[in-house]
Amino acid sequence: DWNMGTFIEKEVARIREFVGPTARVLGAISGGVDSSVAAKLMHQAIGDRFHAVMVDNGVLRAGEAKQVDEMLNKHLGVNVTIVDASDLFLSRLEGVEDPEQKRKIIGNTFINVFEAQAAKLEKQAEEEEAEAKRLGSQHQPKGKYEFLLQGTLYPDVIESISFKGPSATIKTHHNVGGLLADMKLKLIEPLRELFKDEVRELGKLLGIPAHLVGRHPFPGPGLAIRILGPVTRSQVAILQAADSIYIEEIRKGGFYDQISQAFAVLLPVRAVGVQGDKRTYDQVIALRAAQTTDFMTATWFNFPHDFLSNLSNRITNEVTGINRVVMDISSKPPATIEVS
């Protein structure tokens, strides 16, 4: 009989057998539900022979890298190295407006940074292994990195089968597994038979707090595809500030779990405003809130007027550079959930 408790037991046993007594496992962490749950499961199976890497690409939400560090490293005891590569990402994104180009640059840069970090960890692992051998038998040696953990879910498996043809590519979804296929690591995908709701249940059983387990999805290319036009540090800072207020208010209002994905978007237009006794010529924030079960089609969430009114006041008062807030009320199709 199928339940998540027996799933953990079976999967932990399967991972231990697959990885063997000494090999190490590497993983990429996004801060999302899937990779966090996969990481915690891996940690449960092989402890500190699992090492996760989180790449700060400069287009994460406010405080994201720090939050992941707190949660996984400090709270859940998973080995995570946060690599701040924001300068590299942002310099490669400089002047780029085309969203597909942004996605490709971010995907490729991610690979470069991840591979460099993997090489560092591998070198460290070799040194540790040599040291353990030198010290003798009481020091259990840990082996080399032979595996790569992926938080692939069942729907991802299906989607990558049905969206093979280039004609079906609506947007380049950057899937770490596909991009890292050349690395000489064997893939481990412990969640590949699960649906999202099952992963959330699993996460709770593994001791991951409900607010993390229930998080909305966040795209790999991050805020770069929510900033229309060129991505700069100051644009990122504006969007991060507006997005934080939006999500904070949604949580406070009790709407978070009724919405599948909510986020702010920075539009590439300026409009005239008046703030205090000054004329402003500032930017516009668009708010998106999608309700969907499968992310293939979606409708927009209807917030109460009072909620929107307070939100708009907060954003325009607290975020320098914004003098208007608009609501995106388009469904998918014809729109997509992300804006670019």
Ligand code: XMP
């Ligand atoms: P769209 O915008 O295509 O999004 O309606 C459907 C879901 O996929 C997410 N999404 C992405 N996720 N890399 C990702 O990891 C991407 O490039 C990407 N593009 C869209 C989107 O956030 C939504 O959840």
